[in-house]
Amino acid sequence: MSEILASSPSITLKNVSISLGGRMVLDDFSLEIPAGQVTAVLGPSGAGKTTVMRLITGQLKPDSGEVWIDSERVDQMSARQLNRLRRNLGVLLQNGALFTDLTCFDNVALPIREHTALPEPLIRRLVLLKLQTVGLRGAADLYPRELSGGMNRRIAMARAMALDPAIMFYDEPFAGLDPISLGVARRLIRDINQALRTTSVVITHDVGEVAHFADYCCIISDGRAVAEGTPDSLSDSSNELVRQFVNGLPDGPVAFHYPARELADELLEQDLSR
C-alpha cells in the first residue's frame, strides 16, 4: 500500500457483518463516508457505532464484507500494513486515553518522537503549535491528572492530530462535557477538518449536536444503517426509528424494555411457586 494516504480519503464499508461475543453487531452493513467532510455516525447505545470505527482502523476484522479506505482494503492488511495505515489516522478515544505518567507535552510528542526522526527543538515547536490549536499551550508541562476531563480530551485531540493525519476519528467526543467544553470540542472538530483537510468521522449519540458540525450523517440501529443524509434531511425524515432517535422518544422501534416475558406471567409464576 502507499506510504501516505491521499489528503482526504473516502471510506467504504461493503456488506460488512461482524458478531462479537456471540451477538451480531453489524449485519450486512454498508456505509460510504465521503472524502474531506465531517461525517457523524449516530445511533443508540450498543448499536455498533464504535465497532464501525474499529473496523475502519483495523482493530477488528469483519466476519464477511469489505472495508476500504480509498483504494486500500483494510480488512486484508497485514499487521505491518496496518501500522503504516495507522500513522495516517488520528483517533480520539472516548476517555482521551492519555498516558498519566507523561506530561501533556510528552503525550502529544509521543507519536512524533516514535514515527519521525525530527530533532527535539523542531518537535517542541510542532507540539506547542498543536497545543496552541486546542488552546492548552499553557498546560504543556502539566500532567493529565491536573486538568479537567474536557481539557484532557483537548490534549488527546492535539495528540491525535500530531502527525497531521488524513483521517480523524472522534469516539463520543461530547460525552460528559459541560456546555462550554462542548462548544469548544465542536468548533475544534470543524477547525481541524478545515485546517488539515482531513476526512473526519464522529461517533456520537448526541443528535442535538450533529447539525452544528456535521456535513453528513448516518444512523445505525440493529446492526444496519437505517438512514443517511445531511443533518437537515434526517430531521425531516418520516422513518419511525429516525424520528424516535432525533426526538429522543423513550419508546418506539428501539424498545424501552429489555426483552423479557410478560410481567404478569412472571409475577404469577412467583406466587404459584411459594
Next chain:
Amino acid sequence: MSATSSPPGRLLNPLRQLGRAGLFLLTAFSRMRLTRFQAAETLRQIYFSGVRSLVIIVTGGFFVGLVLTLQTYDTLSRFGAAEAVSTVLALSLFRELGPVLTTLLFAGRAGTSITAEIGLMRATEQLDALDLMAIDPMERIVQPRLLAGIVAVPALVLIFNVCAILGGVVFAVFMMGSDPITFWSNMQATVELWRDFGHGMLKAVAFGFLASWLAVYFGWTARPTSEGVALATTQTVIATAISVLILDFVLSAFML
C-alpha cells in the same frame, strides 16, 4: 454447566492459562527490539519495581536473618554446636530463603503494581491508544517490565541476603556474644561460591523472570473493569507464590 465449570474443564483451565501465558511470552520476545528507548524505559522500570521495593526487602531480610539465627542458635546450642549458626544461616539464605522470600515479597510489592498498572491501562484504553498510534504496546509496556524483573530480583536477592546476614550478626554476635571471628570464618569455610551462592543467584534470575512474566501477563489479560483488575492482581500473587515454590523444588532437585 459450562465447559470450564465441569470437572475436566476445571482441570484443563490452568493448562489453557499456561498455554496462553506461553504464547504471550513468545509474542513479547519475538517483537523485542533493542533501542535506546527500550534501555531507558527498562532502567526506569528497574527503578520502579526494584529500587522502590528496597524498604520491604531490607526490613524483611533483616528480620528473617534475626529470627532464623535465633531459632537455629537455640536448637544448635542444645547439641553444643552453636558456632555452626553462621553456616546454617548462610546456606539456607543463599540456597533457598533469599531467592524464594525475595521473589514472594517482590510479587506482593512490584508484581501487583505492574499487574494493576497494565490492567488499568487496558481499562482506560491507553493500550488501544498505543495500538492506534502504530506504537507496539508489547514493546513499549510489556518488554521493559519483563526485563526489569529479570534484573531487579537478583539484585534484590543480594540485598536481602546481606541484610539477613546482618540480622544474624546482630543476634549471634551482639546479643548472644558469639565470637565474630568464628562466625565469619565458619561461613567462609562452608559456603561454596558456585554450588551455594551461584545456584542461588541462578534461581533468583529464574524467579525474577517468572514473577515479572506472570505480573505482565495477568495485567495484559485483565478484564477492563475494577473487579477485573482486582482479580488480576490477586491472581498474580497466588500464581507467583505457587509457581515459585514448585520451580524452587524442581531447580533444587536438579542443582543438588
